[in-house]
Amino acid sequence: MKRVKLWDKEFEISYPYEEIQVAIRNMAFRMNEELVGKNVLFVCVLNGSFMFAADLMKELELDDVEISFLKLASYEGTASTLEIKELIGVNENITGRTVVILEDIVDTGHTIANVMNQILQKGASEVKIATLLFKPDAVVTKVEPDYVGLSIPNDFIVGYGLDYDRRGRNLKDIYTLVK
Secondary structure, eight states, X not given: OOEEEETTEEEEEEEOHHHHHHHHHHHHHHHHHHSTTSOEEEXXXXXXXHHHHHHHHHHOOOXXXXXXXXXXXXXXXXXXXXXXXXXXXXXXXXXXXXXXXXXXXESSSHHHHHHHHHHHHTTOSEEEXXXXXXXXXXXXXXXXXXXXXXXXXXXXXXXXXXXXXXXXTTOSSEEXXXX
């Protein structure tokens, strides 16, 4: 599908599934080299990161890998509310561990900065950010991801886990809002 309609908006394909998978494999390659010998806990930020996390985990060749899930909400429609609500928290002991936060997209940076602070307060020795999508022109915090799949423009997107008012997460490609 080159175009999809979700609710009242049309979206056009911008990142096909194959391109997304190449980006994920490249991220995993770096992680496989850089995280060897570390006691790593991956924290998947739900809901948007579920597809990214699943595909990334299949590419990792590390021995000591665990995954946990954190559920947050910060979007309404096509805009961030700048208010971050924690719906499910991380329950694992992370004291002295390397934690890699798996995020679908970093745009303003507010959500990821909040998650980083929470994890550091719980005693992680090192926190890294892995984001499938990064909008450098939208960032308003001092957050710099360690692993970036694709740098993209500051457009509203859906698909591959990302949604518009709960729709579109199931799309295997990523689509951009048609203006």
